[in-house]
Amino acid sequence: MIANFGYKDGSGEFYIAIDTDKCNGCGDCIPACPSHILALRDNEFDPMADDQMVVILDEFRKKIKYACAACKPDHAVHSLPCVNACAPVAITHSW
Amino acid sequence: MAKEFWRWKEYNWKNEDISWKNGSTISAGIDVGSVSSQAVILVDGELYAYSSMRTGSDSPKSAENAMNWALDGTEMTMQNIHYVVGTGYGRVNVPFANKTITEIACHARGANTMYGPTVRTILDMGGQDCKAIRCDEKGKVTNFLMNDKCAAGTGRGMEVFADLLSVPIEDIGPLSFEVAEEPPPVSSTCVVFAKTEATSLLRQGWPKNKVIASYCSAMAHRVVSLLERISVENDFVITGGIGKNIGVVKRITDELGANTLQSKYDTQIAGALGAALFGRALAEKERK
Incomplete structure (x- = not known):
């Protein structure tokens, strides 16, 4: 499953996509994020399964543009700590 | 008072063909949304009753109202329902829910049944x-x-x-x-x-x-x-x-x-229906 966390508003499209088929639940991305927006949780999108997945914490989902500004303060392409920390390449940013 | 044109109709419905007393698993799903709340009751996975109401400022009360309205005229009470799943934006505020499930999962599950x-x-x-x-x-x-x-x-x-x-x-x-x-x-x-x-x-x-x-x-x-x-x-x-x-x-x-696709079901009950279907599956899983 691809879970897109974030939003689209007048200023643009801001989604972080987590591919749960790739995410192995190692949690290496969590300490890598300087804004502490990631966490490991039960996969609430499949209530019959017992697996865990990385999610963007609820309180950040509507402001990830600002939370992620710590790693990408401008529109240039940056090397992102969360993406780099993820060995199975499960995290992608839309902006 | 000026007429309020936005006021959509609240409603409930009941399947007269089903006798719930013969059912082995009765499950309910409550979808407390930001604007409307729906309650769906299933008897062995068959749609038995539902209601749709406006969500008030008090989410637990809205959940209760929707549930009571779905139960209205059925002789069924909360005690007869084996499993209740809460979903929607106000899902944490359903006081009688056995479990809460995100509305994304519930909508997918509900639509699968509603539209095939x-x-x-x-x-x-x-x-x-x-x-x-x-x-x-x-x-x-x-x-x-x-x-x-x-x-x-x-x-x-x-x-x-x-x-x-x-x-x-x-x-x-x-x-x-x-x-x-x-x-x-x-x-x-x-x-x-x-x-x-x-x-x-x-x-x-x-x-x-x-x-x-x-x-x-x-x-x-x-x-x-x-x-x-x-x-x-x-x-x-x-x-x-x-x-x-x-x-x-x-x-x-x-x-x-x-x-x-068109469905014979009301488009607004998708979330609550999905929740009730999960409720049935979870109740049966617990029994095993």
């Missing part, structure tokens, strides 16, 4: 948010995105327009086609700015229907751009209150070049 296993893309146009969901033949979510930061393309936006134009909300869809030619969409999809824009269009002499058409088309355009991110695969369905607004639905399908 061929459904792959679901657009839920709710009261205050919009969700685009892709699922497999079992109703399991494979991709989703949600937009709840901005009320553009939601039922609440339509309510505001119904009131502004003094048109009952049920009539908006058909009236939006009564225009000589399709007007350009209002440029602001933000409800507040769109309202400002509509007011000035009215002042310029635009007839009401033209303003309605313009807003329906802006709303359609807005959600189509959301759908692009997950890409639409047939069969495509629209759930939620806006699913009943032909003016928006037709403009979305025209823009996508897709058809929507």
